[in-house]
Amino acid sequence: MAGQTEHILNAVLEDMDAGRLNPGDVLEKTQLMAAHGVSRTPVREALIQLETAGLIKRMPRKGAMLFKPTLEELLAIIEVHAKLEGQAAGLAARRMSPLQAQELERAVQSCEAHARDKGDSDPIGYYRLNLQFHGAVAVGAGNPILLELVKNNARKLMAYYRARYRYPETIASSAQEHREIATLILDGKCDEAEAAMAAHVSFDQVTAMDLLAALGGEETGAG
Template sequence: MAGQTGQVLSAILKEIERGGLNPGDVLEEAPLMAAHGVSRTPVREAFIQLEAVGLIRRLPRKGAVLFRPTLEEFLAILEVHAKLEGQAAGLAARRMTPAQTADLEKIVCACEAHAQEKGDGDPDGYYQLNLRFHEMVALGSGNPFLVEMIKTNARKLLAYYRARYRYPGSIARSAKEHRELAALIADHNASEAEARMIRHVQFDQVTVMDLLAALG
């Protein structure tokens, strides 16, 4: 049963990260049961786990709805998420291995190439590169508990970060900031890497309101 629950849970999380599920989308039990060839119990157990970390809100006898934050909730989550990402960057500047640093350089180059070759085009493609960049920085922190906390918070905001790249100039700006962050990490400048990452992942309140309206 645990394996079936994990199968359903993993599939839902992948859809959130891929952009197949967005805030406010309804998750119904029957389609999930059919898609994964499982009974209702593993689906409900997966829902319980998702609800425990705040990713869904269950509906009586219907299924669940993917978490869609209010403005106040968004800003509160973002405040915590920015600090976690910043801490990861600071730790990565102290702990990232040479092999990890080389891998980070590759993804930064991929981000720069995307920005140069495609401009504002293919925001979803750039979003996937951005996910990989942040994942590599988090892994470079050498703290698996911090990595999981970042993933949990990030999944509540992924749709909004994805939508952010549809704004003109945002991809080029992001790629430039990735380069700056990678340089600080490679130079072992922990305090500046932490502060720079916090600024990198923040939104101003006007942008937040625009994104909430766009995905509402």
């Protein structure tokens, strides 16, 4: 039973990471049972874990809906995420191994090549490369607890970062910032790397409102 629960959990997380599931989408218990050939119990247990992580909101007798933040919630999550990603970059500047540094460099070069060769034409492709960059930094921090916190918090924001890369020149700017952050990390500049990464993953209230609107979010009374 535990194996079935983990299978369903990982399948839902993979769909979120790939953009097949987005904020506000509904997870139907019966559909999950049929898709994975399992009974109601492992589906229920997987949904409980997803709810505990803040990734879904369960609905009576219907299943669950993927977490869809209000403007205030989105800004609060971004604030926390900036701290987590910044801390990861700062730690990576102190702890990253030579092999991890090579992985980081490859990720940065892939982002730069995409920005140079494709410009704004493939935002989803760039987003996947962006995940590799941030993953390399988080792994390089050498703290598995922080790594899990970064990954879990990022899943609440993935759809909005994907939407952001549709904006003109955003990909080029992101790739340039990746190079700057990587240089600070590889030079061992902890404080500078932390500050640069925190700024890189943040965006202001106007941008947050635009992204919520792009994904059908509801605006609230903040500001």
